Amino acid sequence: MKKFYGTQLPNRLMLGTAQYPSPAILERAFRDSGAGVATVSLRRESGAGQTFWQMIRELGVLILPNTAGCHTVKEAVTTAHMAREVFDTKWIKLELIGHTDSLQPDVFQLVEAARILTEDGFEVFPYTTDDLIVGERLLAAGCEVLMPWGAPIGSGRGLNNEYALRAMRAEFPDVPLVIDAGIGLPSHAAKAMELGYDAVLLNTAVARAGDPAAMAKAMMLAIEAGQLAHQADPIEARDMAEPSTPVIGKAFLS
Amino acid sequence: MKIVLNGEPREVRAETLAELLQECGFSGRVATAVNEDFVPSSLRIAHALKVGDRVEIVAPMQGG
Numbered sequence: 143m144k145k146f147y148g149t150q151l152p153n154r155l156m157l158g159t160a161q162y163p164s165p166a167i168l169e170r171a172f173r174d175s176g177a178g179v180a181t182v183s184l185r186r187e188s189g190a191g192q193t194f195w196q197m198i199r200e201l202g203v204l205i206l207p208n209t210a211g212c213h214t215v216k217e218a219v220t221t222a223h224m225a226r227e228v229f230d231t232k233w234i235k236l237e238l239i240g241h242t243d244s245l246q247p248d249v250f251q252l253v254e255a256a257r258i259l260t261e262d263g264f265e266v267f268p269y270t271t272d273d274l275i276v277g278e279r280l281l282a283a284g285c286e287v288l289m290p291w292g293a294p295i296g297s298g299r300g301l302n303n304e305y306a307l308r309a310m311r312a313e314f315p316d317v318p319l320v321i322d323a324g325i326g327l328p329s330h331a332a333k334a335m336e337l338g339y340d341a342v343l344l345n346t347a348v349a350r351a352g353d354p355a356a357m358a359k360a361m362m363l364a365i366e367a368g369q370l371a372h373q374a375d376p377i378e379a380r381d382m383a384e385p386s387t388p389v390i391g392k393a394f395l396s
Numbered sequence: 397m398k399i400v401l402n403g404e405p406r407e408v409r410a411e412t413l414a415e416l417l418q419e420c421g422f423s424g425r426v427a428t429a430v431n432e433d434f435v436p437s438s439l440r441i442a443h444a445l446k447v448g449d450r451v452e453i454v455a456p457m458q459g460g
Contacts, residue, residue, distance in 0.1 A: 183459025191455025
């Protein structure tokens with residue numbers, strides 16, 4: 143498995159911590175799935191922050207803070223600095239939102255913020271689109287990981303543009319690639335792995351499921367299955383049937 | 397002096413950012429920004445507040 147900025151991840155599931163029915167259910171989702179990375183954020187302190195931090199620490203997972211909701215380079219860079227101090231990590235999931243309805247990343251500001259943060263010593267995980275040129279620019283700006291969207295955040299639509307994601311995998315064979323956002327079902331996560339992606343980052347599909355802990359585990363099993371299948375070199379699809387049972391030696395009975 | 401703390405107008409006695417955190421009961425893991433610029437924890441004692449400053453104090457929260 144490729145390293146993420148020199149760090150070996152325990153597995154390929156990155157799980158968000160938002161929208162769970164309760165902290166206890168969040169905790170069970172992590173424990174039952176074994177997800178190795180938790181995404182977190184920063185918000186105005188209202189008293190709940192310290193309890194949440196204590197619980198996340200006890201999960202013993204790697205922490206990936208985000209800049210969710212940021213719309214400008216300045217805002218994202220300031221948020222990243224605050225996150226580095228609070229969470230004591232150089233990792234930052236860089237989100238620069240460009241469109242209110244689709245939450246599509248503003249890739250122009252994204253590249254600029256990634257350059258500034260890399261120069262400031264951050265290890266940037268950019269939430270980006272499946273555009274290859276943007277991917278190149280992010281790598282040139284210092285990113286060593288790319289996180290293209292599968293579909294809009296929270297939509298659960300899966301991999302909207304499999305062709306583009308396949309092209310991205312082929313274009314950047316040595317870069318750790320994560321499908322971030324849009325996953326709704328374990329089959330979507332398995333598909334991402336079958337395409338050769340290195341990890342999947344998801345939140346809503348688990349947190350909003352009727353049984354989040356069971357769904358988290360289902361996601362992990364699908365990721366393992368998809369990854370194993372990718373390594374096993376799957377067959378090509380074909381248009382016509384091809385008998386799997388040998389024709390030679392069939393008894394002549396008609 | 398009058399400042400804006402996490403979006404709310406406040407009258408405070410604190411003269412520095414460190415004093416403000418104490419006065420308003422913030423402790424534990426928080427990060428600070430004044431007028432949209434990050435202020436590292438090591439600089440809070442030396443950071444003098446001015447009338448009208450916009451102070452943001454943030455803490456860990458759930459995120460995706």
